[in-house]
Amino acid sequence: MSSNSFDARRTLTVGDRAYEIYGLDATGADLPSLPYSIRVLLENLLRNEDGENITADDIRAVAAYDPSKEPDEEILFTPARVLLQDFTGVPAIVDLAVMRDAVADLGGNPDVINPRVPVDLVIDHSIQVDTFAVPDAFQRNAEIEFERNYERYQFLRWGQTAFDNFRVVPTNTGIVHQVNLEYLGQVVFANSETGEAYPDSLVGTDSHTPMINGLGVVGWGVGGIEAEAAMHGQPISMLIPQVVGFELTGELVEGATATDMVLTVTEMLREKGVVGKFVEFFGEGVGSLPIPDRATLGNMSPEFGSTISIFPVDQRTLDYMAFTGRSDEQIALTEAYAKEQGLWHDPSNRPNYTDTLTLDLATVVPSLAGPIRPEDRVALTDAKRGMREVITRWTGDVKSRANEAGLESFPASDPPTPGGQQNRRPPEHVSTSDGMPDRLSKPTPVDMDNGESFILDHGDVVIAAITSCTNTSNPSVMIGAGLLAKNAVDKGLTRKPWVKTSLAPGSKVVTDYYERAGLMPYLEKLGFSLVGYGCTTCIGNSGPLPPAISKAINDEGLAAVSVLSGNRNFEGRIGPDVKLNYLMSPPLVVAYAIAGTMDIDLYNEPLGTDADGNDVMMADIWPTNAQIADVVDDSVRREQFVDRYADVFTGDERWQNVPVSGGSRFEWSDESTYIQKPTFFDGMGAEPGQLSDITGAKVLVKLGDAVTTDHISPAGAIKADSPAGHYLQDKGVEPRDFNSFGSRRGNHEVMMRGTFGNIRLRNQLAPGTEGGFTTKDGEVTSIYEAAMEYVEEGTPLVVLAGTAYGNGSSRDWAAKGTILLGVKAVIAKSYERIHRSNLIGMGVLPLQFKDGDTQDSLGLTGEEEFSITGIAGGEDGKVPREVTVTAGDKEFMVDVRLDTPNEQAYYRHGGILHYVLRDLSST
Structure with missing residues (x-):
């Protein structure tokens, strides 16, 4: 309960219910001058003031918010709830499960381990577009998904029944952010246990959690460790932010x-x-x-x-x-x-x-963005020109009409394409006045297994996906896509045969209103069959292209295109065969699937021809705003949301038939390659041990500036010849069934083997190499193998780094993998704030070179033996603000980056989970 220095408690009566609230006017703040979001932070501090971690001074600092001030004051934010998706959420629930075992080992009641705030996990990142453009694509993809991820789902099904305050939205129900917007978000949170009312707020283990901001709810994406801290009622450290209006x-x-x-x-x-x-x-x-x-x-x-x-x-x-x-x-x-x-x-x-x-x-x-960054907006009028400029820079395989004679290029009139659509690049449309080339010229014949043949070229669209929470939560753009599909089909247009089309809504409500509006058959006729309810293409789960198309692209080096209604289009993200990726509205996705190419001016060139041979322009089939609004008003109904979310946690028959065993404690299986019991709590006692110096340590990796969490944390595909690949093959898993690091985050054995394994990592201890390598005893070896040898020898490890260590996304395994490899301390020039917090949360000591000191200025090679002394020398059992490092014959002081009382407590206990566990096991 808040100590409430400001006497802010009061009663708000709504109907026949009374709620306790914390009045913002008690702070003396000029509320109208404060940004809305700062008012929410102010209430959060006011309600959670404890006099130690959150003080009256913190509240006054926010109440007197200075928008011009550079952020330097740290505050603690306590979210009302936590939102997880399955990739990032599984390890958090694994940690809950192992904490129950640890409490039992300490003689306590394992059932005390539950989230202290409401936690919802939505399974939405595992569905992949393996099958498309057929009536049963949804069923077939769902079956493949369930087979791939059965062990993970079995574990989450157990968690759904074992933990209080924890709910699971089963697979193929919706996308986490759309479910949050349409159902989970409360705007104002009514706490039934305390009788308090306060702004709904959350953190989520997905970067697009701020979608809920549209509903007026403060929430953002965090890494798994911060999310786990919040699950256990621990506040999250942040700087008082600047606010841009x-x-x-x-x-x-x-x-x-x-x-x-x-x-x-x-x-x-x-x-x-x-x-x-x-x-x-x-x-x-x-x-x-x-x-x-x-x-x-x-x-x-x-x-x-x-x-x-x-x-x-x-x-x-x-x-x-x-x-x-x-x-x-x-x-x-x-x-x-x-x-x-x-x-x-x-x-x-x-x-x-x-x-x-x-x-x-x-x-x-009308706009799109690409080809590799979401902020690279291109007006639709300039889309063709912009795409050609990119391909010219990348490939040079573009020829102007003036130079066409005698060169490999399309003939004056393009060959017919299936469906009666001629002249997809009409020869009469020449762009010579502005210096742009007339046509792309890498024509590549493709013969499909089904007997279809066509020509593929640079700029052709091979993936067209209506996907991702960004747009599928928005009925106006979804209905717009459906109406455009209807108008196109009525004109006799079809998609091009080389386009992999998919419809992956973020909620079953979408297909409900599509069916009510009678639009689903038209989308299906253009290949936009339902493939699943999940993130799919936007997170790279676009699935493989047909082999003949993939081969043609790679053999000829074609710059193929994807178009998607998503939020991310980074290079290599959407699919391995696609170089150019463009974000756009769902109606434009449908239009480009019909065109089959980005090499078209949708304002001035026809999408195709109708049954009578007349040109069909995009303007002929684009629905008006009024038409879209009328269909939305008629087809999108309140009862659709009520009915679909009435059983949102139930799941389909497959989910319900997953066997649940183990009671309140999970039954770990040594045979599982997806879920393993982590070793974080091995040997843990009921009380934290005495703080001690780190002596006789060796450097595992010596890194330069701007090393990101992407360099540290395992991600992406698992290579067969990597330590993780060898582990899986030893377990009988064939390379084709490796899946990804993301899907195996619940297995620490896989994840620790991939830590510091990024192919672009440059460890200065292994010069001339890239990837997860180091040098031990004069021999270059993998970082994992060297770390395990050091652990076996009883040798603690240190990481040396430059500026901005741990920059980028907040990835929990960047810290978890570090501690599991035996690293006790990191010494860096500077840290990304959240990664520093994550290291502390896992019991790794973050140390910082003094101003003016660097690895180079101190002459550190990384081959020295390191000792860090003075750790136990602070007042009240705390680590002091600075300690001494001895490296060979060199000695220097470093700053200790334990900046708050909570961080001191977490480190003293060996990590945040140890801190929470001991606290709960003693009750």
């Missing part, structure tokens, strides 16, 4: 979609520079945006670089809550609380922001 005016015009708006905003915010900042939308234009449009913006926060991108609560929020099936009581509480606490949107109010931008929504034009 984004003013919206006007309304979207005819033909512009929410996707076009978000790509425009992404470009603007990336140019402005908002990394690590909050973004907050304000102004008269906010009221014109429905919640799905707002959520589309919030979803792209990682692409902006901001921590969150939030909208305040207003009438649109309440209307959406009612429409999606929230209770009358929840809606009434949300309205009363927001108005009482000054959290209700006042469009005439302009809070004090660090900086501001303005966008007139009427200026938004």
Whole structure:
């Protein structure tokens, strides 16, 4: 319970219920001048003040928020709940399971181990597009997915029944962020145990968690260790952020979609520079945006670089809550609380922001983004030109019409394509006046197994995917895609045979309203059959291309294209055969699937011809905003949300038939290659041991500047000749069944073997190598093998690094793998804040070179024997602010980066999980 130095407790009565709230006016803050998101942080501190970790001074610092100040004051944020997806969530539940075993080993009651705040896990990252464009694609993909991931699902099915405060949304129900928006998000959280009401807030183990910001809920993506801390009721460290205000005016015009708006905003915010900042939308234009449009913006926060991108609560929020099936009581509480606490949107109010931008929504034009970054927006009018410029730079395989004679190129008239569509690149459309080449020229014949033959070229679209939470939560763009498909089919158009098409909605509500509107048959006729309810293409689960197409692309070096309604298009992410990836609205995805190429001007060149041979332009089939709105109003119904979410945790027959065994403690199997009992708690006592110096240590890796968590944490494919590959093969797993590091995060044996294994890692102890190598006893060997030899010898290990160590995404295995390899301390020039926190959370001591000191200036080779002394010399049993390092004949002081009382406690206990476990086992 809060110590409440500000006497802020009061009662809010809503209907016949009374709630205890913490009044923001008690802080003396000028609330209208504070950004909405800062008000939410202020309430969080006020309610959780304990006088030690969260103090009255922290509250005063936020109440007196200075938007111009560079972030340097650390505060602790305590989220109301935690959201997990299956890839990142499995290891968190594995840790809960092993903590129960550890409590039992200490003589306690294992059932005390449960999340202390509500935790929801949505299985959405495992479905892959193996089968497409056939009526039973969904069923076939679901069967393959279940077979691949059965061990993981068996474990999560057990967790669903074993833990209190933990729920699982089974596979093929929806995408985590769409389920969060449509069902899990509460806006105002009513705590039944304490009787308190407070703003809903969360952290999630997926970077696109800020999608919930569209509903007015503060939430962002974190790594697994921060999420586990929050699960156990521990606050998360953060700096008081700067807030950039984004003013919206006007309304979207005819033909512009929410996707076009978000790509425009992404470009603007990336140019402005908002990394690590909050973004907050304000102004008269906010009221014109429905919640799905707002959520589309919030979803792209990682692409902006901001921590969150939030909208305040207003009438649109309440209307959406009612429409999606929230209770009358929840809606009434949300309205009363927001108005009482000054959290209700006042469009005439302009809070004090660090900086501001303005966008007139009427200026938004149809757009796409690519080919490798979400912020690289291209107006649709310039899409053909932009794509050609990229391919010219990449391949040089482009020839102008003036030079065409005698050169390998298409003939004057392109060959017919299936479906009666001629002239996909009409020869009469010549772009010579602006210096652009007339045509791409790498024509490659492809003969399919089914007897189809066609020509494939640079710029051809081989993947067209309506996928990802970014857009599939938005009925206007989804209905727009369906109407465009209907109009196209009515005109006799079909998709090109080389395009792998897929429809992967984020909620079953989408297919409900598609069926009600009668649009599903038209999408299916264009190949957009339902392939599953999950992230699919946007996270790289696009599945393999047909072998003949893949072979042609790789044999000829074709620059093939994917188009998707997602949020990420980084190089190599979507599929191994695709070089250019473009983000766009669902209707444009359908249009490009029909065109079959990006080498087309959709405004001036026909998509194809109708049955009478007449050209069909995109304008002929593009639905109007009014038509889309009419269908949305008629086909999207409240009862669809109520019915679909009534049994959201039940799952299909496959899920229900997964056997559950083990009771409150999981029955670990040595045979499993997906789920193994981690060794974090081996030998742990009821009390923390005495702090001790680190002596006789050796350096495992010596790294330069800007080493990211992607360099440290295992990710992507598992190579057969790697330590992880050897382990799996020894377990009888064939390389074709390796799956990925992401799918095997519940097996520490696999993950520790991949730590520091990135193919681009440069360990200075093994010069001339790239990847997971080091040198031990004069021999180059894998980092894993060397680490295990050191562990066997009883030799502690150290990592040396430069500036910004651990930059990038907050990956829990970057810290978990480090401790499992036997690393006791990291000495770096500087740290990314969250990775430093994660190291502490796993019991690794983060040390920092003094100003002016570097590895080079101190003459460190990494071959010395290291000792770190003075660790136990601080007051009150704490580690002092600096300690002494001896490296061979060199001695120097370093700063200890345990910056808060909580971090001191976590390190003293050997990590945050040990701290929580001892606390619970003693009760």
